[in-house]
Amino acid sequence: MENKLCIENVSKVFLEKNATVTALQNTSFCVAESEFVTILGPSGCGKSTILRIIAGLEEASSGRVLLDGKEIKEPGKDRGMVFQAYTLFPWLTVEENIAFGLNVAGRSRSDQQDAVKFYIERIGLKGFEKAYPRKLSGGMKQRVAIARALANDPEVLLMDEPFGALDAQTRSVMQELLLSVWDESHKTILFVTHDVEEAVFIGDTIYVMTARPGKIKARIAVDLPTKRTYDLKLTEQFLTIKRDVLELIREEAWKAANANLPEG
Secondary structure (H helix, E strand, O other): OOEEEEEEEEEEEEEEOOEEEEEEEEEEEEEEOOOEEEEEOOOOOOHHHHHHHHHOOOOOOEEEEEEOOEEOOOOOOOEEEEOOOOOOOOOOOHHHHHHHHHHHOOOOHHHHHHHHHHHHHHOOOOOOOOOOHHHOOHHHHHHHHHHHHHHOOOOEEEEEOOOOOOOHHHHHHHHHHHHHHHHHHOOEEEEEOOOHHHHHHHOOEEEEEOOOOEOEEEEEEOOOOOOOOHHHHHOHHHHHHHHHHHHHHHHHHHHHHHHOOOOO
């Protein structure tokens, strides 16, 4: 399978309180066409920074990101992003939020209506077309955000802890829903999460990052059935992968915690 996206020796240095902080250091990996990649790492390791650089929202201090062999230098419609925070426009209804990007792009009214109808049905929002965000639960807001991103038909979908603020039951439902949508759309997805179980359940491939400065510590191929349901989380195969990944991430979490302890 050909590579869709390549991150090549990317580093990112920030200036904080007149001091430089290296968030990412010589980070490299590639993502194949239609692959679902999950990225794990301790807080502050640069997971979200990677997504923002791929999205074109931030510039790498060094290195480059290639999409279909072309270097990314700015935002583009070939990449869609879903954030942890609810980013819906509060003055727009569900259907207007989903159609927003299509409207900006100048798509015809009929195209907008077709896309909105398709994703409202597919993402489980039927009956809420005219609702405003203030009337929606957290899970429903994220469904709208995902539908809005997919309606623009990006080649790569970037997801920055989109289920992090949801309760456990809603989160589980959203994971299965996302896998179902991915199975139909064959989008290339990069999904940042702090949740090891989530990373194993939804990912084809897991990248574990080191404590700051973040770089790739390990790549884990998730050898599980393509069709995944909640029952899979109870199998020995799943629990073995989860245990291996947890051991890797706990080691880095301890490093991050100790690095932040005051000297004494």
